[in-house]
Amino acid sequence: MTRFILSFFSLILCFSVSAQRVITAGSALTETVCALGDCSKIISSDRTSLYPAEIQKLPSIGYRSSISAEGIISLQPTLVIAEKDYVDATVLSQIQSAGVKLLIIERVYTVDGTKEMIRQISQALQKKQEGEKLIARLEADLAEAQALVKKSRVTPRVLCVFNRDKSSLSIAGANTFSSILPYVGAVPAVTGVDGYKPLNTEALMASQADYLLMFESGVQALGGIDGVLTIPGVAQTPAGKKKQVLVMDGIKLSNFGPRFGEAVKELARQLHPDSKL
Amino acid sequence: MAGYALMLKHRTRAILWVLGAMLLIVFLVSLSIGQVTIPVIDLLSLFLNKLGLFSTYQPDAVHEVVLWSIRLPRLVMTVLIGAALALSGGALQGLFRNPLVEPGLIGVSSGASLAVVVLIVFGASFSLTRESISMSLLTPFFAFSGGLLATWGVMKIGDRVGRTNMAVLILGGVAINALAGALMGLVIFYADENQLRMFTFWTLGDLGGATWWSLLLAAPLLVLAIIALLSFQVPLNAIALGEAEAFHMGVHVERVKRSIIFFTALAVGVSVSLSGTIGFVGLVVPHLIRVLFQSDNRLVLPASLLGGPLLLLLADLAARTLVAPSELPIGVVTALVGAPFFIFLLVKTRNKTELTSP
Numbered sequence: 001m002t003r004f005i006l007s008f009f010s011l012i013l014c015f016s017v018s019a020q021r022v023i024t025a026g027s028a029l030t031e032t033v034c035a036l037g038d039c040s041k042i043i044s045s046d047r048t049s050l051y052p053a054e055i056q057k058l059p060s061i062g063y064r065s066s067i068s069a070e071g072i073i074s075l076q077p078t079l080v081i082a083e084k085d086y087v088d089a090t091v092l093s094q095i096q097s098a099g100v101k102l103l104i105i106e107r108v109y110t111v112d113g114t115k116e117m118i119r120q121i122s123q124a125l126q127k128k129q130e131g132e133k134l135i136a137r138l139e140a141d142l143a144e145a146q147a148l149v150k151k152s153r154v155t156p157r158v159l160c161v162f163n164r165d166k167s168s169l170s171i172a173g174a175n176t177f178s179s180i181l182p183y184v185g186a187v188p189a190v191t192g193v194d195g196y197k198p199l200n201t202e203a204l205m206a207s208q209a210d211y212l213l214m215f216e217s218g219v220q221a222l223g224g225i226d227g228v229l230t231i232p233g234v235a236q237t238p239a240g241k242k243k244q245v246l247v248m249d250g251i252k253l254s255n256f257g258p259r260f261g262e263a264v265k266e267l268a269r270q271l272h273p274d275s276k277l
Numbered sequence: 278m279a280g281y282a283l284m285l286k287h288r289t290r291a292i293l294w295v296l297g298a299m300l301l302i303v304f305l306v307s308l309s310i311g312q313v314t315i316p317v318i319d320l321l322s323l324f325l326n327k328l329g330l331f332s333t334y335q336p337d338a339v340h341e342v343v344l345w346s347i348r349l350p351r352l353v354m355t356v357l358i359g360a361a362l363a364l365s366g367g368a369l370q371g372l373f374r375n376p377l378v379e380p381g382l383i384g385v386s387s388g389a390s391l392a393v394v395v396l397i398v399f400g401a402s403f404s405l406t407r408e409s410i411s412m413s414l415l416t417p418f419f420a421f422s423g424g425l426l427a428t429w430g431v432m433k434i435g436d437r438v439g440r441t442n443m444a445v446l447i448l449g450g451v452a453i454n455a456l457a458g459a460l461m462g463l464v465i466f467y468a469d470e471n472q473l474r475m476f477t478f479w480t481l482g483d484l485g486g487a488t489w490w491s492l493l494l495a496a497p498l499l500v501l502a503i504i505a506l507l508s509f510q511v512p513l514n515a516i517a518l519g520e521a522e523a524f525h526m527g528v529h530v531e532r533v534k535r536s537i538i539f540f541t542a543l544a545v546g547v548s549v550s551l552s553g554t555i556g557f558v559g560l561v562v563p564h565l566i567r568v569l570f571q572s573d574n575r576l577v578l579p580a581s582l583l584g585g586p587l588l589l590l591l592a593d594l595a596a597r598t599l600v601a602p603s604e605l606p607i608g609v610v611t612a613l614v615g616a617p618f619f620i621f622l623l624v625k626t627r628n629k630t631e632l633t634s635p
Contacts, residue, residue, distance in 0.1 A: 047603075063603075064474060065483050066603050066604045067603065070348065071604060073343060074601065
């Protein structure tokens with residue numbers, strides 16, 4: 001009898017643990033939930049959430065204006081975590097009126113913004129401890145990178161390039177993934193560009209960039225590093241002459257999520273080979 | 278002769294009744310079907326509860342929210358917009374005696390789009406759009422004013438000493454559309470990724486943003502425009518014979534022209550401001566009616582009034598359910614649903630159809 005009661009209670013326990021049903025809207029938010037160990041609680045996510053890969057198998061709530069309140073409600077979530085200004089305000093208030101708990105996170109693309117995001121999400125998931133651990137690891141990674149940068153005697157000029165295919169290359173200016181540069185002891189090779197603007201050959205040559213920083217997917221689309229070096233104008237820059245093209249996973253580089261520290265450390269090592277710990 | 282007219286009258290009435298019944302059925306089905314399925318018994322008890330009638334059955338609370346604050350306002354808006362767009366298209370085609378005319382031609386849509394893209398891209402620099410709430414209030418306002426302003430420009434171009442020259446008016450519409458398109462391109466050049474995406478999705482149309490509040494503002498205007506446009510059935514039939522002929526039949530041609538253009542701008546402007554640009558409905562619904570039945574405006578206008586919502590409701594049902602839990606853009610679906618059907622009709626009736634409006 002006791003065994004029966006015990007197993008009954010453990011069943012209830014199992015049920016109440018798995019009862020948390022989370023929907024995320026925003027790539028970095030999804031990544032954070034997973035980094036906190038709650039990946040299995042996510043029942044659906046938006047189209048930008050591509051990491052970790054298992055998320056892609058879940059039903060997608062869509063992208064921006066194609067995200068609908070009814071679609072979300074039909075999945076019966078207990079918690080919706082959404083990026084501010086990503087999902088329509090009307091949709092959010094409709095979800096809330098259906099009695100679903102809502103966590104809206106304003107993305108700020110700085111280290112403090114990342115920490116704040118991790119704190120908010122870990123609190124909502126009752127995983128405060130895990131959250132603090134993530135933050136501690138982020139800080140440790142950043143400190144390590146900082147030490148490298150301090151020892152280094154160079155401040156490389158980095159040109160951030162974004163592309164999806166062969167034909168359309170853009171400079172990633174302010175308010176893009178180039179915001180990572182201050183953390184890795186580098187300066188942008190082109191200033192005064194806001195957001196993504198078409199890359200033109202003359203500007204590329206004038207930039208005198210020491211490094212190009214690109215997404216893995218973008219470099220692949222160009223046919224590898226060799227393909228990048230054949231972009232008109234690249235050969236005339238120090239980056240082209242020394243074949244210095246930095247390649248990183250796009251999501252890791254641009255998300256300012258839980259892997260931000262990792263990304264910073266990786267880049268700092270490549271940008272400051274002269275300083276060793 | 279009198280017998281023939283009577284038969285036509287009966288036929289018109291029958292067609293309208295059938296269309297009306299179909300619209301009602303599709304509306305009720307749409308209320309029940311969606312990403313969240315609301316069982317018919319819940320639907321009934323929710324309505325009975327609302328009317329204060331006694332009901333022992335307690336419907337699901339989530340169903341209640343979905344029905345009252347999401348689905349019903351959305352369907353009401355879909356019906357109003359479908360009616361406004363199709364009726365505007367029908368009235369303009371009759372007025373211009375040209376089957377290629379659609380509401381976009383008098384500049385409403387492009388004017389509205391230009392105003393919205395300006396708001397999306399430059400709004401932030403005037404600290405208008407820091408809060409997304411003010412954005413959702415300002416977008417309709419900008420769309421409406423932009424649409425009306427562009428139409429006013431087109432009217433001014435077509436105005437020649439108090440008389441509207443239709444040919445000049447159409448060319449004026451083309452010119453204003455080209456100008457608005459160029460300005461949009463210029464604004465888009467300054468847009469960042471985010472703003473570009475917002476604008477792209479806005480132009481594809483979205484019926485998901487309907488709330489009772491947005492309807493409270495828009496519904497009276499739409500109903501006014503719809504009633505006004507419906508009243509031009511007989512004058513439009515006269516204009517179909519020619520402007521001079523209509524004038525001699527006692528129709529105030531100038532007044533009719535101006536009123537129709539004004540009310541179309543109002544109807545389309547309000548629609549665009551609510552849901553973004555939804556193409557195809559205004560152009561094709563009146564055509565469908567003409568190809569299927571006859572081109573008497575006494576049928577085309579009221580039948581458009583019923584057929585527009587019918588097409589839009591069906592398209593919206595598909596948009597809501599096909600890729601659940603996500604949603605397709607409505608503008609894409611209207612064309613996907615309507616175009617093949619329209620092509621089928623065109624091919625089938627190729628020989629006997631005269632595609633000119635009445």
